[in-house]
Amino acid sequence: MIEVSNLSRRYGALTAVDDLSFRVQPGEVLGFLGPNGAGKSTTMRVIAGFIAPSAGSVTVCGHDVQREPIAARRIMGYLPEGAPSYGEMSAAAFLGFIADLRGLRGERRRSRLDHVVERLQLGPVLDQSIDTLSKGFRRRVGLAQAILHDPEVLVLDEPTDGLDPNQKHEVRALINEMREGKTIIVSTHILEEVDAVCSRAIIIGAGRLLADLDGAALAQLRGRLDSEFRRITQEASHG
Numbered sequence: 335m336i337e338v339s340n341l342s343r344r345y346g347a348l349t350a351v352d353d354l355s356f357r358v359q360p361g362e363v364l365g366f367l368g369p370n371g372a373g374k375s376t377t378m379r380v381i382a383g384f385i386a387p388s389a390g391s392v393t394v395c396g397h398d399v400q401r402e403p404i405a406a407r408r409i410m411g412y413l414p415e416g417a418p419s420y421g422e423m424s425a426a427a428f429l430g431f432i433a434d435l436r437g438l439r440g441e442r443r444r445s446r447l448d449h450v451v452e453r454l455q456l457g458p459v460l461d462q463s464i465d466t467l468s469k470g471f472r473r474r475v476g477l478a479q480a481i482l483h484d485p486e487v488l489v490l491d492e493p494t495d496g497l498d499p500n501q502k503h504e505v506r507a508l509i510n511e512m513r514e515g516k517t518i519i520v521s522t523h524i525l526e527e528v529d530a531v532c533s534r535a536i537i538i539g540a541g542r543l544l545a546d547l548d549g550a551a552l553a554q555l556r557g558r559l560d561s562e563f564r565r566i567t568q569e570a571s572h573g
């Protein structure tokens with residue numbers, strides 16, 4: 335599980351994340367919502383161990399991401415915002431390189447590579463360099479990289495950003511397929527996505543926790559939205 339405790343992160347004078355605390359349990363898919371600049375990516379970068387907190391701490395399955403970075407990273411998959419680095423590599427070479435970094439060998443290496451290529455439908459672009467891929471395909475290579483070692487914990491920063499409707503659907507199905515026993519955080523701007531994959535959602539603004547909506551609260555909200563939507567469309571059709 336993931337435990338974020340009184341986390342703050344400053345960039346010079348700017349406080350991007352401000353005393354943020356929350357937990358995510360195995361089996362949960364937490365939607366991480368908030369307007370542009372709210373601090374979602376910053377929080378996820380700290381969880382993934384890419385940047386250090388200014389205050390507070392993060393543990394992943396009991397491993398402090400600052401004090402035990404190797405243990406924490408081993409059990410975690412992280413999809414950063416934007417495109418993977420190593421853009422001059424072909425998609426196949428990049429995934430092979432990540433498989434080596436993750437210590438995958440032999441039959442398991444082959445079967446995991448086959449699995450992610452199949453699930454993210456990367457077959458046609460495997461020999462193309464990442465820099466020359468379309469935005470959606472770059473995103474899919476990033477996702478393939480994040481799930482390659484079948485990690486217990488997944489931190490996905492806007493996983494469906496830039497994907498076509500079909501692929502959005504595929505990636506949501508993939509998250510639903512993987513959720514059992516895993517701890518997953520997904521940042522998104524798409525409410526439909528919260529509906530499709532999340533069991534809980536938190537909303538942050540200016541780096542602070544604004545709301546924590548569990549399954550029941552989400553269902554209630556969804557019910558209200560549905561009835562509002564019906565009312566508005568009925569009024570429109572009668573007017």
Ligand SMILES: Nc1ncnc2c1ncn2[C@@H]1O[C@H](COP(=O)(O)OP(=O)(O)OP(=O)(O)O)[C@@H](O)[C@H]1O
Pocket residue numbers: 345348350368369370371372373374375376377
């Ligand atoms: N490397 C950096 N240096 C300085 N300021 C930064 C840096 N990275 C992020 N920030 C600032 O921190 C704040 C939070 O940014 P962050 O990227 O975490 O937001 P976000 O919630 O992911 O937004 P978006 O929805 O646009 O992805 C913003 O004001 C941003 O400009």
Ligand SMILES: [Mg+2]
Pocket residue numbers: 374375376415491
């Ligand atoms: Mg972001």
